[in-house]
Amino acid sequence: MKSLILFFILLTLWLLMSGHYSILIISLGIFSCAFCVYVAKRGKLIDDEGLPIFFIPRLLNYIIWLFKEILKSNLSTAKVIINGKVEPETFTVKASQVTDVAKVTYANSITLTPGTVTTKMQKDVFEVHALNSDFGNDVRTNEMDNKVTWLEGKK
Amino acid sequence: MELILDIFTGICFFIGSLCIIIGACGLIKLPDVFSRIHAAGMIDTGGTAFFILGMIFQTGWSLITVKLILIGVFIFFTSPVTSHVTANLARQKNILPLGKKIGKIL
Numbered sequence: 330m331k332s333l334i335l336f337f338i339l340l341t342l343w344l345l346m347s348g349h350y351s352i353l354i355i356s357l358g359i360f361s362c363a364f365c366v367y368v369a370k371r372g373k374l375i376d377d378e379g380l381p382i383f384f385i386p387r388l389l390n391y392i393i394w395l396f397k398e399i400l401k402s403n404l405s406t407a408k409v410i411i412n413g414k415v416e417p418e419t420f421t422v423k424a425s426q427v428t429d430v431a432k433v434t435y436a437n438s439i440t441l442t443p444g445t446v447t448t449k450m451q452k453d454v455f456e457v458h459a460l461n462s463d464f465g466n467d468v469r470t471n472e473m474d475n476k477v478t479w480l481e482g483k484k
Numbered sequence: 485m486e487l488i489l490d491i492f493t494g495i496c497f498f499i500g501s502l503c504i505i506i507g508a509c510g511l512i513k514l515p516d517v518f519s520r521i522h523a524a525g526m527i528d529t530g531g532t533a534f535f536i537l538g539m540i541f542q543t544g545w546s547l548i549t550v551k552l553i554l555i556g557v558f559i560f561f562t563s564p565v566t567s568h569v570t571a572n573l574a575r576q577k578n579i580l581p582l583g584k585k586i587g588k589i590l
Contacts (some may be wrong), residue, residue: 403530410510417583439562448571
């Protein structure tokens with residue numbers, strides 16, 4: 330079932346990237362996608378971690394929210410750089426997600442918003458470096474943590 | 485109609501260039517490694533996002549739009565990884581960040 334989903338994702342990617350729709354090219358695409366799925370299945374890569382399809386239903390909502398956050402923090406980072414008032418701080422936060430993929434998504438989201446970077450992680454504790462106490466408070470309110478837990482949808 | 489799209493493209497390119505210039509200034513101006521990563525992150529997210537948006541206004545609806553969006557998606561997946569690798573390497577070499585540390589850090 331999961332290998333079928335992976336096959337169709339790869340095939341859509343092939344069709345969108347190539348732009349040529351002759352029979353030879355499409356059959357070559359089907360052949361190479363099937364070969365990729367075979368190799369992935371043989372390497373036991375097709376599981377919840379390799380193909381996190383449980384993200385998909387809530388993904389769009391999360392991405393829109395994340396883009397809004399990125400825009401806001403881009404603006405504040407620009408202000409901090411122009412003003413030159415840098416008061417960096419380092420602290421730890423706890424991630425409440427269950428699966429490893431969701432934890433990585435949370436850490437990546439923290440790093441993706443400018444002003445906060447995940448510098449180290451141990452099991453479910455992240456060490457976060459923030460440019461300013463405002464950025465630090467944004468992470469410490471756990472809003473993003475709750476959003477990613479909601480995106481994961483396993484609690 | 486084309487004029488409006490051109491204006492939108494211009495605005496997007498202007499904001500994107502502004503992001504990249506401010507990020508580059510921050511890369512030189514900020515005090516230590518960890519603070520400079522934030523400036524680099526600003527270039528990665530703000531700069532590329534606005535440039536790709538501007539180019540999408542120029543292409544209209546075609547396969548090239550899909551390819552541009554895919555470029556954006558891949559950059560948004562890979563740029564936090566490089567930021568994290570830089571920060572984590574600095575921490576492994578026992579470089580402590582400037583400023584205050586709240587609570588016990590790892």
